[in-house]
Amino acid sequence: MCLGIPGKIVSITTNGLAAVDFDGIKREVSLMLCPEAEIGDYVLVHVGFALRRLEPEDAQETLRLFREIEESYREETPGAG
Amino acid sequence: MKERRISLAHGAGGKLSHDLVQELFLPYLGSAPLQALDDSAVIPFETGQLAFTTDAYVVKPLFFPGGDIGRLAVCGTVNDLAMAGAQPLGLSAAFILEEGLLIADLERVLASMQAAGKEAGVQVVAGDTKVVEHGAIEGLFITTAGIGKIPAGVAIGSARTLPGDAIIVSGPLGDHEIAVLLARGEFSLQGAVKSDCAPLNKLVATMLAASGTIHSLRDPTRGGMATVLWEIAHASGVGVVVEEEEIPIRGEVRAVCNLLGFDPYYLANEGRLIAFVPEGAAKTILQAMQQHPLGKGAKLIGRAVVDHPGKVLLHTTLGGHRMLEPLSGVQFPRIC
Amino acid sequence: MRKHPGLAEARLAPLLLKEITGFAGLSDQPLRLMEVCGTHTVAIFRSGIKSLLPSAIELLSGPGCPVCVTPTAEIDQAITLARQKDVILATFGDLMRVPGSSSTLQQERAQGRTIRVILSPLDALQLAAEHPDHVVCLFAVGFETTSPTIAAAVTEAGSQGLTNLYLLSSQRTIPPAIRALLANGMAQIDGFILPGHVSVIIGQAPYRFIAEEFGIPGVITGFEPLDILEGIYMLLKQKKEGRAAIEIQYRRAVAAEGNERARAIMAEVFAPVDANWRGLGMIPASGLALREAFSYLDAARHFALPYIEQGDAPGCLCGAVLQGIRRPPECPLFGTQCTPEEPIGACMVSTEGSCAAYYKYGGRP
Numbered sequence: 001m002c003l004g005i006p007g008k009i010v011s012i013t014t015n016g017l018a019a020v021d022f023d024g025i026k027r028e029v030s031l032m033l034c035p036e037a038e039i040g041d042y043v044l045v046h047v048g049f050a051l052r053r054l055e056p057e058d059a060q061e062t063l064r065l066f067r068e069i070e071e072s073y074r075e076e077t078p079g080a081g
Numbered sequence: 082m083k084e085r086r087i088s089l090a091h092g093a094g095g096k097l098s099h100d101l102v103q104e105l106f107l108p109y110l111g112s113a114p115l116q117a118l119d120d121s122a123v124i125p126f127e128t129g130q131l132a133f134t135t136d137a138y139v140v141k142p143l144f145f146p147g148g149d150i151g152r153l154a155v156c157g158t159v160n161d162l163a164m165a166g167a168q169p170l171g172l173s174a175a176f177i178l179e180e181g182l183l184i185a186d187l188e189r190v191l192a193s194m195q196a197a198g199k200e201a202g203v204q205v206v207a208g209d210t211k212v213v214e215h216g217a218i219e220g221l222f223i224t225t226a227g228i229g230k231i232p233a234g235v236a237i238g239s240a241r242t243l244p245g246d247a248i249i250v251s252g253p254l255g256d257h258e259i260a261v262l263l264a265r266g267e268f269s270l271q272g273a274v275k276s277d278c279a280p281l282n283k284l285v286a287t288m289l290a291a292s293g294t295i296h297s298l299r300d301p302t303r304g305g306m307a308t309v310l311w312e313i314a315h316a317s318g319v320g321v322v323v324e325e326e327e328i329p330i331r332g333e334v335r336a337v338c339n340l341l342g343f344d345p346y347y348l349a350n351e352g353r354l355i356a357f358v359p360e361g362a363a364k365t366i367l368q369a370m371q372q373h374p375l376g377k378g379a380k381l382i383g384r385a386v387v388d389h390p391g392k393v394l395l396h397t398t399l400g401g402h403r404m405l406e407p408l409s410g411v412q413f414p415r416i417c
Numbered sequence: 418m419r420k421h422p423g424l425a426e427a428r429l430a431p432l433l434l435k436e437i438t439g440f441a442g443l444s445d446q447p448l449r450l451m452e453v454c455g456t457h458t459v460a461i462f463r464s465g466i467k468s469l470l471p472s473a474i475e476l477l478s479g480p481g482c483p484v485c486v487t488p489t490a491e492i493d494q495a496i497t498l499a500r501q502k503d504v505i506l507a508t509f510g511d512l513m514r515v516p517g518s519s520s521t522l523q524q525e526r527a528q529g530r531t532i533r534v535i536l537s538p539l540d541a542l543q544l545a546a547e548h549p550d551h552v553v554c555l556f557a558v559g560f561e562t563t564s565p566t567i568a569a570a571v572t573e574a575g576s577q578g579l580t581n582l583y584l585l586s587s588q589r590t591i592p593p594a595i596r597a598l599l600a601n602g603m604a605q606i607d608g609f610i611l612p613g614h615v616s617v618i619i620g621q622a623p624y625r626f627i628a629e630e631f632g633i634p635g636v637i638t639g640f641e642p643l644d645i646l647e648g649i650y651m652l653l654k655q656k657k658e659g660r661a662a663i664e665i666q667y668r669r670a671v672a673a674e675g676n677e678r679a680r681a682i683m684a685e686v687f688a689p690v691d692a693n694w695r696g697l698g699m700i701p702a703s704g705l706a707l708r709e710a711f712s713y714l715d716a717a718r719h720f721a722l723p724y725i726e727q728g729d730a731p732g733c734l735c736g737a738v739l740q741g742i743r744r745p746p747e748c749p750l751f752g753t754q755c756t757p758e759e760p761i762g763a764c765m766v767s768t769e770g771s772c773a774a775y776y777k778y779g780g781r782p
Contacts, residue, residue: 002417
């Protein structure tokens with residue numbers, strides 16, 4: 001549910017708070033639910049809390065999907081592609 | 082001035098009132114009619130058409146990146162006139178001051194109004210001040226009126242858009258409302274967004290000089306772009322189609338909208354215009370705008386159409402579409 | 418951070434749509450997919466996906482709109498709190514316009530009650546610290562995305578030694594609601610678009626019963642237009658292949674095991690309780706209440722708040738809409754007596770309510 005926005009951690013204070021940058025807008029975010037996050041990580045933020053470190057976009061996964069669709073298109077339309 | 086803060090005595094009409102006008106208002110706003118200190122400004126009347134408008138300014142905080150209540154008051158009034166194609170002849174400004182307002186703040190506001198007036202080429206020719214008890218208002222309210230002259234042959238109005246007209250926006254949307262929101266500090270967001278507050282009358286003159294015809298002009302203040310498009314669609318009995326990909330919005334403004342769950346199409350702007358111009362003139366007008374400092378970011382965002390009169394359709398970046406409704410109520414930040 | 422770097426919407430979207438249209442053509446019945454989450458409902462409309470899907474695919478909205486399913490009785494409780502002397506009610510903005518039995522938080526604020534819109538539960542702690550002479554009541558409404566943050570704020574309040582903070586818990590959990598929907602068998606659902614951010618917390622396992630007990634596929638989906646298209650594609654592919662499983666589309670944010678730490682903090686502070694859902698009635702173990710160790714924070718107990726349930730207005734179909742049994746335009750009040758300006762039911766008030774989305778975005782050109 002709800003708004004979860006990706007942002008980049010630019011600094012971390014000692015009490016589990018991080019300054020997170022969202023495309024030029026900064027807010028303080030709690031790392032209580034995601035204490036393993038580090039400076040430079042992208043995190044998914046909801047109501048001022050980091051919920052999870054975001055994996056770098058899995059371009060391999062997306063390419064795989066792309067190829068899979070193209071393959072099935074070729075299978076279903078013999079002579080095409 | 083010896084006193085640092087406005088007191089009720091400043092509004093009583095006696096010596097302190099007189100001193101306030103002489104020592105603070107006149108040095109900044111001192112047009113010839115104001116200097117005369119008569120009850121009315123007298124302005125020579127020509128034949129032709131006058132544009133006339135009024136506005137009230139209650140913004141909080143009084144000062145924000147890119148402007149303040151004074152700049153807003155001058156630009157907002159000038160822009161209302163400019164949307165009729167008019168060049169401003171004179172403004173009035175009535176000030177309601179809270180007892181306890183810092184005189185230094187009032188001075189800052191007046192200096193800002195003087196500067197904005199210079200940019201627009203207009204002066205405040207009539208004024209008034211009242212003082213209310215501490216707590217009755219917060220700081221300062223300004224009510225304005227403005228008159229302007231519409232050049233001969235210019236007829237611009239919300240009902241004049243025709244199917245086929247091109248829709249041009251003069252720059253990125255939402256800067257003003259987001260700048261003020263950030264300045265209020267309510268949601269502990271930090272960002273360097275400046276209000277777009279600016280007088281648009283000279284940009285409009287440039288547009289008219291480039292190609293004599295503009296059908297409709299609106300500045301998307303409260304209610305934003307979506308509300309303006311809807312109002313034009315209604316008044317002119319046309320449909321409107323806009324392209325999501327073409328609508329300019331700064332990254333930081335989008336980021337705040339994402340964080341708060343706001344829709345950028347409903348945000349207020351104070352230095353942008355949306356123009357509805359004949360299809361054939363669009364390219365010329367767009368190029369002329371892009372040469373002007375206040376139109377550098379101008380973009381063609383859509384057109385008026387015969388279909389679905391009164392309705393606004395957004396073509397999404399995905400290639401689909403959805404309707405754009407006018408703003409309903411107030412946007413509250415949301416978490417879901 | 419861009420969503421799908423390296424592959425623009427322009428390339429993949431038409432392909433996915435083509436596949437989706439192809440799959441849909443294979444079925445002689447309309448395919449009914451439920452988007453559980455209100456944020457998905459809005460994203461589907463706003464991105465224009467609604468206008469691009471073939472008519473053979475019907476999208477149903479589900480009960481995943483926390484504002485829509487909050488009973489009037491609980492809005493009234495929040496209003497009662499706000500009316501207490503020296504109380505500051507801290508609420509998310511989503512709740513401000515929701516109709517209670519006779520007022521809304523927005524109307525109460527207009528009449529002088531101290532109601533503050535917060536962006537984070539930690540803002541409520543800050544309010545409490547700044548106003549030691551007041552009592553701050555946090556009106557906690559939300560699903561599993563939000564509950565760990567409420568729990569974390571509660572433990573943090575304890576660490577800070579705050580004694581002027583209370584919690585009005587109006588929190589619910591998603592899997593029991595899905596089970597209740599499927600168990601009553603009224604809506605025919607061929608696949609679930611499962612909520613991406615709730616799943617960041619709870620992971621994949623709590624949804625398995627949908628596939629294993631009811632034979633219906635579910636895909637945990639993100640919120641960008643391409644995410645939603647991919648999620649629908651994955652659902653239809655399962656249908657074509659005769660499979661029913663719970664899959665994750667939102668791979669960049671959702672791990673199969675979810676966020677264990679978040680669940681642990683939630684479990685420390687909250688226990689499951691039976692809860693009332695507007696439109697769905699009572700669903701066992703579908704709500705969250707403070708555990709005994711934290712019950713001193715319970716606003717309802719401390720202020721002895723009554724719980725007086727009112728039914729929906731006559732004619733209001735919010736309940737049926739939330740279960741995917743009816744579409745908003747089928748409600749007799751839709752667009753006439755019930756509009757975003759003057760809403761009668763919660764589905765019209767909430768920005769992500771199905772009725773509001775239909776009204777705002779769903780008009781035909």
